[in-house]
Amino acid sequence: MKNNKKKFSNKSQLGMITFRFSKNKLAMFGLAVITLLIILCITAPLYINYEDVYKQSMANRFISPGSGHIFGTDQFGRDLFARIIYGGRISLLAGLVVVAFALILGVTLGGIAGYFGGRVDNIIMRICDVFMAVPRMLLSMAVVAALGQGTFKMLLALSIAAFPGYARTVRASIMTLRNQEYVEAAKCCGTSSARIIFKHVVPNGLGPVIVSATLGLGGTILAIASLGFLGIGVASPTPEWGTILSENRTNIRYYPYLGLIPGMFIAISVMCLNFVGDGLRDALDPRMKN
Numbered sequence: 001m002k003n004n005k006k007k008f009s010n011k012s013q014l015g016m017i018t019f020r021f022s023k024n025k026l027a028m029f030g031l032a033v034i035t036l037l038i039i040l041c042i043t044a045p046l047y048i049n050y051e052d053v054y055k056q057s058m059a060n061r062f063i064s065p066g067s068g069h070i071f072g073t074d075q076f077g078r079d080l081f082a083r084i085i086y087g088g089r090i091s092l093l094a095g096l097v098v099v100a101f102a103l104i105l106g107v108t109l110g111g112i113a114g115y116f117g118g119r120v121d122n123i124i125m126r127i128c129d130v131f132m133a134v135p136r137m138l139l140s141m142a143v144v145a146a147l148g149q150g151t152f153k154m155l156l157a158l159s160i161a162a163f164p165g166y167a168r169t170v171r172a173s174i175m176t177l178r179n180q181e182y183v184e185a186a187k188c189c190g191t192s193s194a195r196i197i198f199k200h201v202v203p204n205g206l207g208p209v210i211v212s213a214t215l216g217l218g219g220t221i222l223a224i225a226s227l228g229f230l231g232i233g234v235a236s237p238t239p240e241w242g243t244i245l246s247e248n249r250t251n252i253r254y255y256p257y258l259g260l261i262p263g264m265f266i267a268i269s270v271m272c273l274n275f276v277g278d279g280l281r282d283a284l285d286p287r288m289k290n
Contacts, residue, residue, distance in 0.1 A: 020283040027279020030272035037269060041088040052082040053239055062255050071261050074248055080258070084265060087239035092269070094155055094234075095221040099213050101159035106166025107209065111197045113167070114174025125171070128164035136161040137223060144232045154233050158223055162216060169212050173205030207284040215277035218270040225266050241266050 021027055057077035065072040071080035113124040131139065143157035177183065178201060186196050227233030228242025229249075236243050244262045252259035 017283045021279050024279040024282060026275045027282075030275030030279070033268065033272045034276065037088060037265075038092060041085055041092060044085045044089065048082045048085060050086075052079040053086050054078065054237060062251070064255075065257055065261075072255075072257050074244075074258060075251055080244075080261060083239040083244055084241070084262060087241050087244055087262070088265065090151070090234060090238070090240045091221055091224055091242075091266075094151070094224050094240075095217050098155055098158045098162060098220045098224075099217050101155070102162035102216075103166055103209070103213055105159070105163040107170050107202060107206075109163070110167035110170025111174055111202045114171040115178050115193065115197050115201060117175070117178075121171070124167070128167050131160065131164045137226065140223060140227065141230070141232060144227065149232060149235055151234055151238075154224070154227055158220060158227075162220065165216070166209060166212060169209050170202070170205065173208055174201055177201050177205050211277055211281045211284060214280055215274060218273035218277070221273070222266065222270050 055078060057073075060069075060073050060077035061075055063069050063073040063077075065080075069079050069081065071084060074080055074083070109124050109128070113121040134142070139161040140154075140157040143160055144154055147153040147157070174197075182200060183196060186200055191200075224233060224240070225242030225245070228240045229246045231246060234240035234243050236247055241262045245259060248255075248258035248262075
């Protein structure tokens with residue numbers, strides 16, 4: 001009977017969160033656009049020939065957007081639409097991977113620091129302070145410069161730069177929950193500290209972390225594009241929105257669509273993810289709504 005009540009309560013709480021989120025028009029618009037972008041990128045092989053991403057044709061250079069080439073062609077005659085869509089697979093997927101890695105590390109360290117406190121908390125937080133003392137973008141550039149260029153190394157660099165923020169958010173949530181009655185009851189039953197942290201405490205403090213991760217995803221996509229534009233992220237000719245901008249920056253003055261289109265995709269993705277993050281924040285804690 002108690003288990004049924006608990007399940008009903010959890011479903012009711014989830015239903016209320018979903019209801020409040022669905023009432024936020026900007027959040028629903030952002031979710032719809034991001035979902036559409038992800039579907040377009042995932043299903044790209046169904047309507048785009050992969051050879052068009054890299055196929056060069058000097059006779060077809062700088063064709064303006066039209067029916068033959070929806071977004072036009074670049075300085076090497078490559079189809080910009082194909083490169084944008086396949087580039088989105090890297091930009092969006094890489095952003096999700098970075099946030100996932102940073103969340104795993106941040107939740108683990110933040111959960112341990114918040115639950116045990118004392119010396120353990122001091123050691124972990126001082127390590128986080130060291131990473132947070134350096135601006136995130138500068139730290140990412142330094143790690144990439146030290147490890148070398150490559151997609152995996154870029155993901156590792158951005159994950160290292162992002163995890164301290166998540167660790168601090170988790171720690172703050174855990175410190176307000178570690179003295180709750182259900183935690184004391186679990187201790188009295190002989191439950192291990194690891195089980196208490198990851199089974200009872202962390203799940204109840206994930207609300208702010210989910211919001212932070214959603215908002216951070218937009219910043220991560222922007223950071224990936226920035227590294228690509230600077231030439232230390234995804235290497236050309238592999239398509240990625242920042243790399244596409246970098247490849248065409250010398251021709252943007254005469255052919256503005258080469259900069260406007262990839263820049264528009266970056267801006268729309270980041271803006272819509274921020275809409276979703278704001279909507280989640282308001283849905284999880286209505287008191288935060290302006």
